[in-house]
Amino acid sequence: MQKGEGYGIIFLINIVYSIQEVNKMKAIYTCGICPKKPCAKGEANFPKNCPTVERRDIVEQSVAIYKQDEMVHKIMNFANTLPKKKNGELRSRTEEIIEFIKQMGFKTIGVAFCYSTSKEAKQFVKLLEQYDLKIVPVCCKVGSIDIEDIDIQKDKEGFVATCNPITQAEIMNQENTELNVVIGLCVGHDILFNKYSKGLVTTLVAKDRKYAHCPVKGLEAVKV
CATH class of the missing domain: 1.20.5 (Single alpha-helices involved in coiled-coils or other helix-helix interfaces)
Structure with a gap:
């Protein structure tokens, strides 16, 4: 050589x-690169490595749950009716969530929001107050805990309140909330809130600091 x-x-x-x-x-x-999505059309020409084929066992288990679990079936049924009003007009996500609450017959609603989206949380709480509901709004700064108290280093001097998603979730658990609505929690904090929440969770506002809480714009801006 x-x-x-x-x-x-x-x-x-x-x-x-x-x-x-x-x-x-x-x-x-x-799924992510499939151009035709035959699963959405009832067609049988599934591509290689399609989970519809590869994980048929899970698909069949899920169908059984949809049919047998009363709460799950109720949610699936109402979710199918939410996008449009009776006159055919599309609902906003805010309207969908409120309509979902009404159709499900929920009475106790949690609102887990970030300090930075206090204005939006206030608007949503006011909307909910129009209905006969017990509302449990909890700001992320609940507890007034300095970030050093949970062994995280500060990036500036003075008191720095940590976000507190576990307390947000546990307060709502104590109040037996049936649905918790997330408004602007940070990535990571929203994950912990979802992990500790016993009630159902949906997101009204997904925080995106750069794109005015519209994460889709961030996707469009990334060149692959």
Whole structure:
């Protein structure tokens, strides 16, 4: 083997290794890149690695739950009617959530909101007050806990109130909320809130600081 050939082989090995690593990171199902979505049309020409085919066991288990669990069936039924009003006009997400609350017959509603979206939370609470509901709004700064008290380093001097999603969830659990509506919780804090909430959870406002709480714009701005 000549001197240059050894470097060439090493280079090729590195390329193969890099390709293998990239392949490891690919999506395991083709849903994200499937152009035709036959699952939505009742067609049978499913692509390779389609979960409709590959995970038929889970599909069948889910169908049984939809049919047998009364609460699940009720939610699925009402979710199907929410997008449009009787006159055909589309509902906003705010209107959908309120209509869902009414149709489900819920009486105790939690509102978990970020300090930075206090204005939006106030507007939503006022809307809910028009109905015969027990409303449990809790701001993320509840407890007035300095961030150092949970062993997180400050980035500035003075009191820095930490967000407190676990307390938000536990207060709502104590009040037996049936549905908790999230307004602008930070990524991470929303995850913890969902983890600890015993009540059902839906999101009214997904925080996006850069794009005025419209995450879709962030997707459109990223070049793949």
